[in-house]
Amino acid sequence: MAARQAAALKPGTRVGEGRYQIQKMIGRGAFGITYRARNTVSGSDVAIKEYLPRANAHRTANGTVQPLPGGRNAELFDIGKRVFLEETETLRSLPKQRGLVQVLAALRRRNTVCCVMEFVDGEELKTVVERTLRHRPFIPERTIRDLAVDIVSALHILHSEARLTHRDIKPANIMIRRATGEPVLIDFGAARPLDRHVELPPLLTRSYAALEQFNSDVTHYSSRMDVGPWSDLFSLSVVLYEMMSQGLPRPADERFATLRSTGEDPYVPIRDNLARSGFDHDYSDELLDLIDAGCALHPQDRPRSARLFLRRMGERLRVRKAGAQTGSATPIVAPGQVTGIIADWTAELWRRGKLVIIAVAGATVIAAYA
Numbered sequence: 001m002a003a004r005q006a007a008a009l010k011p012g013t014r015v016g017e018g019r020y021q022i023q024k025m026i027g028r029g030a031f032g033i034t035y036r037a038r039n040t041v042s043g044s045d046v047a048i049k050e051y052l053p054r055a056n057a058h059r060t061a062n063g064t065v066q067p068l069p070g071g072r073n074a075e076l077f078d079i080g081k082r083v084f085l086e087e088t089e090t091l092r093s094l095p096k097q098r099g100l101v102q103v104l105a106a107l108r109r110r111n112t113v114c115c116v117m118e119f120v121d122g123e124e125l126k127t128v129v130e131r132t133l134r135h136r137p138f139i140p141e142r143t144i145r146d147l148a149v150d151i152v153s154a155l156h157i158l159h160s161e162a163r164l165t166h167r168d169i170k171p172a173n174i175m176i177r178r179a180t181g182e183p184v185l186i187d188f189g190a191a192r193p194l195d196r197h198v199e200l201p202p203l204l205t206r207s208y209a210a211l212e213q214f215n216s217d218v219t220h221y222s223s224r225m226d227v228g229p230w231s232d233l234f235s236l237s238v239v240l241y242e243m244m245s246q247g248l249p250r251p252a253d254e255r256f257a258t259l260r261s262t263g264e265d266p267y268v269p270i271r272d273n274l275a276r277s278g279f280d281h282d283y284s285d286e287l288l289d290l291i292d293a294g295c296a297l298h299p300q301d302r303p304r305s306a307r308l309f310l311r312r313m314g315e316r317l318r319v320r321k322a323g324a325q326t327g328s329a330t331p332i333v334a335p336g337q338v339t340g341i342i343a344d345w346t347a348e349l350w351r352r353g354k355l356v357i358i359a360v361a362g363a364t365v366i367a368a369y370a
Helices: 071-094 123-133 141-160 228-244 252-262 270-277 286-295 306-315 341-350
Strands: 020-028 032-037 045-051 057-059 065-067 101-108 110-120 122-124 174-177 183-185 355-360 362-366
Touching: 020 045, 045 071, 045 101, 065 071, 071 101, 071 110, 122 123, 123 174, 123 228, 141 183, 141 228, 141 286, 141 306, 228 270, 228 286, 228 306, 270 286, 286 306
Parallel strands: none
Antiparallel strands: 020 032, 032 045, 045 110, 057 065, 101 110, 122 174, 174 183, 355 362
16 A cells, blocks of 8 residues: 555756656646646746556655556556547647646656646645635625636637547646636646547546546446546536536435436535525526536536537637736635725625615715615
8 A cells, every 4th residue: 555655756856858846746636746846947947747647656765657556457557548648749739728727848757647737836726616615605696607718718618629528627636826816737647538338447536527427337328328528518507517516416326326226316406506505596497407517417408519508608718818808807716805895795786686775975885785
C-alpha cells in the first residue's frame, strides 16, 4: 500500500529542461499529482499535472516513474500515459476559451508525462457557494445561468473541437477566479476520446457520474452505453441541482438499482427538493425543467449536446477568449469579494417584486418584504 502513495516532486525540482520550478503540491488524485510551479523565464505561475496513476505506478528511488509489478500494470500504465500525452497535446491546440483552463505545454520526464496549464488563482466552486450562501438565502437564477453558460460553452469546445469528454465534472473541478468570479473547468485526468474506446478503468466521482460511466456489472445492460456529451451534461446538471437546492439527488447507480428492483426511479425533481427545504427560490420553470432533463437517468432522455442544453435555457454559447467581457454579472461572490452583494440582492428582490423604494424627506428608504 505504501508503494502506491507515490512521493511527490520536492519543492525546487526543475522540469521541462529547467524552465519550470516546482513550488508545492496542490492536489493528488487517482490519475496523478498536481503542483504549483514557477516559469523561470517569464516569472509567472503555472499548474503542472504529472501522470502518476496510483493504482499501477510508483516513483522509484532515482525519481523515475515505473509501473508496479504484476497483473496488467505495465500495459495499463503505458496506455494511460499515451492517452494523457495525446489529450494534453489536443488541449494545447485549442483556442483560449472562457470557462476552460488553458493548457500550455506537454512535457516528457523520467518515463512519465506532465501537462502544464495556466495557474487559476481562485477557489473551488463549493467553497465560494458556501460563502455566498452566508450572505444571501439562495443563489439567484442569473448567477446559475451565467455559470452554466460559461461551463457549457467550454464543454462545447471540449466536445466539438478536442473530441473529448471530461467525465469528472464536480464542484472540486470548477474553480472561481479570484479577481473576476469567472468559473473555470479544470482537471482532465479522467477525460477520454469521444471517437474511440480506451481500455482503461473508469475514473469517476459517484455522486456526479452518469449511469453510463459505471461498469456494466453495475448497470447490467446487455450492451455498453456510450459515454458522450450527454454524460458531462448530466454531471453539470447535478452540480446545478446542488447549487440551487443545497442537496444532491441519489447517485445514478443507486437510482438504477432501485428502478430495477421496484420499477420506480427515486430521483426527486428539483422543484420537490426545493419545496421540502422550504426555499422561497422563484426559479423559472424553464431552468427547473432543464435541470430535471439533464439529470435524467437514461442518456437518451437528456439534451444531447452543449448547444441543445443552452437552447433549452434560452441562452447562447459564449465562444470567446477567457477574460473577455460578456456583459453578464459576476457569477457569484468571488474569493475575497463581498462588495456588491447588497446591490445584487437588492436587484434580485426588485425583480421578484419584493422590494419597495420610498423617498422620504430627501432620503431613500429601501424595504424588503416576504
